[in-house]
Amino acid sequence: MINLFMAFWRLRIAQVYLNKKPDKAIAILEKGIVKYPGYSFLFLHLGLAYAQKENWDKAEYHLQQACNLDPSNPVFDLFMGKVLIDGERYEKAILKLLESIEKDQNNQLSWSYLALAYLGDGDNQKFNEIVQKKPLSENHELQIRMILLLEKQIRNWNSYELQSLTVSE
């Protein structure tokens, strides 16, 4: 019980630093997962902190650890799916979000993010199918990502083209 309280306390301290000093938050969380390796929320927040730094590999690794520690929690899969979309890892995001939906079919946000992942992956048909069946969530974080992905899709900006353009510039 004391262990759980201490792990939770460490998490709260890290959250205070997350926006202004993400490196410090990461350092606190990294120490936390060594001390409390069974506390899934430390892994979740460490993954999210790495996502904020756009270190997608580490973000993915730690979010997967969180999912492994609490495999029945669909919210962890949803968070991971959202981060995978931000990191443009759409195929993996689709799989993760399908896992989340398998655990909780009624979560509208998971369906909406799944639609988004299909959109990012260029599968407009599946995107449309979901959008027609399930109303899009009014969550602003989702709406923001949808606007950016739709703009990218309409402009035909994909990662490969962008990378090659950046190199040639």
Added chain:
Amino acid sequence: MNYRASRLVNKAYLQLEKQNYAQALVLLQQAREKDPKSDEVCAYLGEAYILNERYDEAMQVFDDRELLKIKASHLNPYIKGYRGRVYLERGDIEEAEKLVSAAITADANEPEILLTKALIQVYKGETQSALKTMRKIDYNDPSFYYRKIKFLLDKLSKQTSENNEC
């Protein structure tokens, strides 16, 4: 701006609210005919050209505006931001970034200008910064996200059906 032009501008803004961009453009073109020397009308007309994705005409109107006596100088940063959008559409990211940054520094926090900044960030692979920029739109226009998604979904579906016809 004279009275007749002002009435048309107000009508145009009602159409913009309803996302009837083409109708708004017609009204603003009429407003310009009524008051060709109004720099304010030119600014709004340029914005309408941008929303109708007629970028060359928008630039022309903005250029024309600079030849007029500028009374509404508070609109200058917005015009910089919109010019930035045109450069983005033309693929000149560097120039787009300069103009949009200058606009935002001068507090021209229009949703479309913030979106332009976010798109530049997406283009450069700065995903988290793009998301942060997009979150700022909420303060100025909470319904922007919904309207924009609706507009973009329509556009994507038109684009898809055109591609299928080809």
